[in-house]
Amino acid sequence: MSMQIDYNWLLVLLSYxxxxxxxxxxxxxxxAIPLAETQRQKTAAVAMAGGAMGLGAIWSMHFIAMLACDNGMEVRYDPSLTALSALVAFAACASGLMLVGHGRFGRLRLLAAGTCMGLGVASMHYIGMAAMLMAAETHYDFNKVVASIAIAIAASMAALWLAFNLRGPVQMIGSALVMGVAVCGMHYTGMAAASFEDNGGQLPDGYAEGLRGDNLGLTIFVIVATLLVLMLLLHYWRYRYRSRISI
Structure with a gap:
């Protein structure tokens, strides 16, 4: 019998x-990526932007939203698979940014980079789902899985296009709001593809060592939001510092 899924709406809002x-x-x-004068500067810019997108916008959203999901039983998370999902999210976004940021921006390059990034983001999601430790079996609806992958690719292409074509702060705020909807859309489509069936109370190996969800979602939000704000402040400080030097 499939289990009913409810959501903690505070965590849903925090994930967005x-x-x-x-x-x-x-x-x-x-x-900073297209403006980089050396390969070292470009690599650093890609790593920073890839970290903000992959770990901040995508993985943190995913994990907080996972913690928001309540299927009626205690769920813990495999630490190794959870860490792997975060690494995959970072690598996918950094790779996409590097592909688009290297050479002339074009549709074919955007398509290749967006597909690579989208497949990586979808992989992150399903690795994160596999990290769930509980007394239940997970089954997937193939059509909804395909839909979630398509949304991930489309959202990735949109993110990469916006990253290299927008400059004004107002446009970036609007784009970030839209990107939040796209990222959440991919996640919750992936969640809708899953159904959970009670396996009679048989807990998987490693359950006792799994990460617990008590206040974990709020803790992750506070930590990640703080780090993102610090990254923004550092970015603005460096921009003003270089502007003074160039005068």
Whole structure:
């Protein structure tokens, strides 16, 4: 029998908020990628923007939203798979930004980078789902899985286009709000593809060592939001410092 899923709406809202903040931070930091004068500067810019997007806007949103999901039983998370999902999210976003930011911006390059990034984001989601430790089995609706992957690719292409074509703060805020909807749309479509069936109370190996959800969602939000704000402040400080030097 499939289990009923409810959501903690505070965590749902926080997952959207961190996705918007991460997207805005990534868009701000991505400005430095095409302006980089050396390969070292470009790599650093890609790493910063990729971290803000992959770990802030996407992985943190995903994990907080996972913690918001309540299927009626205690769920813990495999630490190794959870860490792997975060690494995949960072690598996917950094790779997408590097592909688009290297050479002339064009549709084919955007398509390739967006597909690479989208597949990575979708992989992150389903690795994160596999990290769930509970007395239940997870089954997937193939059509909804495909839909979630398509949304991930489309959202990735939109994120990459925005990162290299927007400059004004007002446009970036609006784009970040839209990106938050796109990222959340991918996640909750992926969640809708899953159904959970009670396996009779058989707990998986490693359950006792799994990460617990008590206040974990709020803790992750506070930590990630603080780091993103610090990244923004550092970015603005560096921008003003370089502007003074160039005068």
């Amino acid at each position: 908020a961190v996705s918007v903040l991460g997207s805005f931070t990534a868009l701000q930091l991505a400005v």
